[in-house]
Amino acid sequence: MIYLDNSATTKPYKEVLDAYRTVAEDFFANPSSLHRKGGEAERLLRQARKSISELLNVSLSEVVFTSGGTESNNLAIKGVALQYMNRGKHLITTQIEHASSMRSFQQLENMGFEVTYLPVDTNGQISINDLENALTSETTLVSIMHVNNEIGAIQPIKDIGHKIKERxxxxxxxxxxxxxxxxxxxxxxxxxxxxxxxxxKFHGLKGNGLLLKKRSVALFPLLSGGGQENEIRSGTENVPGIVAMAKALRLYFDSATTKKDKLEGWRKKLVGELPKIVGIELNSSGIAAPHIINFSVRGIKPEVLIHTLEEKDIYVSTRSACSSKAAETSHVLTAAGFPVERAKTAIRVSLSYDTTDEQIEIFLSELQKAISKLKHVMR
Amino acid sequence: MYDHIIIRYGEISLKGKNRKGFITSLKKRVKQVLSDYNSIEVHQSFDRMVVKLNGANHEPIINKLKTVFGIHSLSVAIKTEHDLDLIKEKALQLVQDQQRGESMTFKVTVRRPFKQFPHRSQDMNRDIGGFVLRNTENLTVDVHNPDMELKVEVKQDGAYLSCNNSEGAGGLPTVQDNKVMLMLSGGIDSPVAGYLTMRRGVKVEAVHFHSPPFTSERSRQKVEDLVKVLTRYGGDIRLHVVPFTNTQKTIQKEMPDNYSMTIMRRMMMRITEKLAEQNNALAIATGESLGQVASQTIQSMNTINEVTNFPVLRPLISMDKLEIMKISRAIDLYDISIRPYEDCCTVFLPEAPKTKPKREHANKFEQYLPVDELVQEAVAGVETIIIKEKDDEFSDLL
Structure with a gap:
């Protein structure tokens, strides 16, 4: 199998599944229960939090466990907007956010908030100037994705952060x-x-996520109840999933240190070879993450190409898995200024540290074969 | 870019003959906290220690070193050969890295213990300062109160360039023989007292009074977690868990209500003294702060202290609660301390404890209490565990 859809999800590490199973079996008690078994589960949860906070270089109290990226985005965006609505009701984001952010902002708009959606250039980057002009004394939140899930565009995140705090x-x-x-x-x-x-997204399990939160920030809880996670996110903690996440993060960071150059190499190879295939236009720019390569194939429906490759046990995707069922054009590519035709025919290849040199070679040659075959058929 | 960390001693440098021993202890601890980093080397000299990074990232190492008592200040440094052009070039890199594009004032201080180097300090000062100024933006000179001080030290083995010291933990390096028993309840104060005692070069062992089922596993776990935090500042710590249920029940039954707290404290003090004797500790440390609660009035201290002639160290004696909380937060104890479990001091607290107890009354009441038996029984039942600085629980799962 050549799995190149790692931005949709990654394959869980074996060690992660083992840890999950052990915890689910042996530490199943509710961490809030007062008895010894509850105490054990609580300690384990605490160690997992500690391990994660050390890996991410934040303090223990800055880690909030959630059910995943969608919940983290919802909690951050709605949590801030609702908590601070007496300070102002203006929010800023970009035109290329993930659906979980986009829809949160749309909901807030329906509730009477005003949202500025910053445009992006062909690199998929916002302009600091636009950001500066959009900031008002009523603005309570700026929410921006670091690396875009469809084209891999990287925002100048540090400049953005400094500008927000300065202005x-x-x-x-x-x-x-x-x-x-x-x-x-x-x-x-x-x-x-x-x-x-x-x-x-880092070889842990679905149903687990994190929101890092500065101590000074208050959030309006979206889930109320038993007061877990410092009253921010109620609900019995998913201890096995959280432990699995801690383990995944550690193993993932290990491979990130040892295989960083490999990943860069694969990207270079793909970015070099893909445009040589007739009909392919690269959509990811030079300022993009090393693991996401987006391209369009002129005249070929992406679904057809995906199914052709899947016969060879190769898996790539059209665009964000979360919105690929909707047959509309990619809002990200449209925002980055690509014509509709190109935005409709985009294919995304996303790599992991477990990808191999050989898989890249096979993918390139099978892609070439598939395209020429399809061109022939469709003509 | 940084290849060294310079460690400067605090008070140790004032020591006379004992100095060598202190420096050896300090070096041992420095190596201990950095034992995860295989590449580094630690070298000591008369007035400072130098950690050679050999490619390791300096940030986590600086953070580790900030927990070591006996270090006054720390700075990251670049070492170069004895070559003025090279020194200037590295000086510029260093300043740019520290400035991060912001506007700042700076000054250059050159020291040249290695006199064979042909440029005089004053000349180098001007030369390096001028070079840095010409090649940076938003940087101006302020020799009296600069935001950033670039230090250049030309030593025999090369020139060391450093900027902006960060503060170390201060205090004195731990001497293993200076052992003190710390009475640890699980509240906010006693662990801070432990930290401050350790800071003066002392090895602590913790004593905790546990009264199951009145105090739960959770409250014991809380104490273990507090001790675990303290191990960051001095390595493994022994924790003595004293079975206290019977003593507390007997006091509750036999002693007048308003003196039960005072007498309970006297029992704790007696038991701790015994443990100190057994474990070769020379003093007892507590988290008492004068006047904070009923047991900490000057009258209470007088009455409670009567039962021991060991020195009782009270590092928090003059501090306000808010000051204590500030330290507690700064060293990551606070969030553990505020976990809401009953401890040995709260569980049998009478309605109105005596705030001005008298020695003679306490002695009179204790005639009706089997003091020696209770002490003996408690000491015999002590469970001693070693809380390790490393080896986290569940590490196989995480």
């Missing part, structure tokens, strides 16, 4: 679901107040 009192949320372990980001260095992560 306003707005809080800064980063959706770093796609960037973690591939494009470095330091919570404190970028002046972020909130950062979203999802476990299944």
């Amino acid at each position: 306003s009192k707005a809080l800064f949320h980063i959706d770093d679901v796609q960037g973690i372990g591939k494009v470095p980001l330091d919570f404190n260095d970028v002046k972020a107040d909130l950062i979203s992560y999802s476990a299944h």
